[in-house]
Amino acid sequence: MKKQYEDTDLDISLKKLNADLMWKTKQKQELKKRIISDIEKLESQERNKHPIKLSWIRKLTYSGIALVILFSLFIGAAFISPAMAEVMSKIPYLNKVLHTKDIFISIQERLENEGYKTRIGTNGDNKIEIRVDGSEEYFQDVRKDVEETALEVLRSREYDGYTIKVIKNKVMDEEKPSPETIKKYEEASKVQRALDQELKKHNYHDVTTQVGTLNNSGDLIINIGIPTTEKDAENIKELVQNVITKETDQKYTLKFNKINLKIREQENRWGRVISTIIDGLYSKKEYQVNGFSFSAHPQPMTLYIKTTISSSNPDSKQLGSKVENTIRDFLESEEVKKTIKDDEYKIIVYSKDKQQINY
Structure with missing residues (x-):
């Protein structure tokens, strides 16, 4: 029969941690079994040798397990405590995007893994176009599933700025090279x-x-x-x-x-930074971005962002500032500074009627 233990202060803390972090039932039960099993083995080995040390073993074991649990929770990211959420919230949005795979590549890989014959691209705006290869019958059979799969990838990242369009890939004879x-x-x-x-x-x-x-x-x-x-x-x-x-x-x-070799080197350094800005701003409706370009000549590096908001909108300047600050927080982070070095830069946000709306 398994030995019953009285609740210690550490037990109570672990119970609170358990409630705060909303463990999944299966994970919790498996971890609980391992904890109790390890404690009983240690007590059995030490009971006859050092009866007085038994309580200390129990405390040390609980403490060690608590540390392992906390560390595992942090790196596992299966669920987020309020404290961890606070830490995550301080990471600039675009820095998070920087460490995720390109959304087009992610969708294409997901579709390939599920066996769909597709090609993915965009016409330059916030629309993701997925072309399905094969017969008309195959296209009609998989069209809705392909769209839903792509939407699942977008939802998993909380991207709401893109729309999905699934079409049949028609290769016409006249398109074939002579x-x-x-x-x-x-x-x-x-x-x-x-x-x-x-x-x-x-x-x-x-x-x-x-x-x-x-x-x-x-x-x-x-x-x-x-x-x-x-x-x-x-x-x-x-x-x-x-x-x-x-x-x-x-x-x-x-x-x-x-x-100009200096400008070419600068553009090469900024490449990943710029693609991250594009991906991040296009992915969220809140930024209302539908165009992006940049120029390193003449200096400084200048980023041009086009939005769908009218300059007559009373919130236009607020949106312009929000877009600028999102980019600036990213560029001023220690991580990105290592890439762009001490390069000067400008950010210009335009309304849909080509008026600058950030000041």
Whole structure:
């Protein structure tokens, strides 16, 4: 028969902790069994050796278990105590978004895991478009389930700013590339590889190349980015021209662009920060954001946010300030400061009628 114990102060505290944190019944019972079992084993081993130490063993065991329980509750995040909720509330909203997977990737992975044949994207606003591959019969069979699955992912993050649109993915014959178009793509890839290899061979590592095709005429479009600090710019232009002449006889348009390496490095550092801001603001209705852009040239880094609110709305300035403060809290957090360093920045929030509403 299991031994019955009187409630100690620690027992009472544990009971209070149990009530405050709303343990799930199954978890509670399993943990309780392990606790009682461990205590009885220790008492059985020590009873004959050190009768006086028995009460201390019990206290130490309870204390150790209490620490384990508290630590497990904190990292498990299955439920949140008022104290933990207070700590979590002090973390800026966008910092939480920073540590979550991109919502589009999350939805796509969930759909793939459940066996749906889909592709996910957006047309630039707050609408998530899911294209379903397969027959019309398959589309009609899974459409509602696909939509509900995507909504479940949004609800799990408390994202209410996106809408879901599920459509059939129609691949028309005229959308399939012709043999001539395929040949032009192959030609562009060949020129791209040749340029990259030749520039690398001459240690022009900061020079960028981008080879594509112009839809209307089909000519090759070749963009070469040369750093403003590069002293051999003319040699690079000559080298590029020689490679193109050697690799293709197709018509092409060649463009040389200047690159500011400091700005490029800055944009690269800000990349994850900016994608987090976009994801976070688009995801919540309360921000009423439907557009975002940024510019690092000229300095400082400037963030432009477009909202759906009218400047004549009496709450427009309040909303503008809310959006700005949400971004600023994120950018001024110690975590993000390590990324953006000491970069100066500006935040401009626009109404739908293109008036600035943050001051």
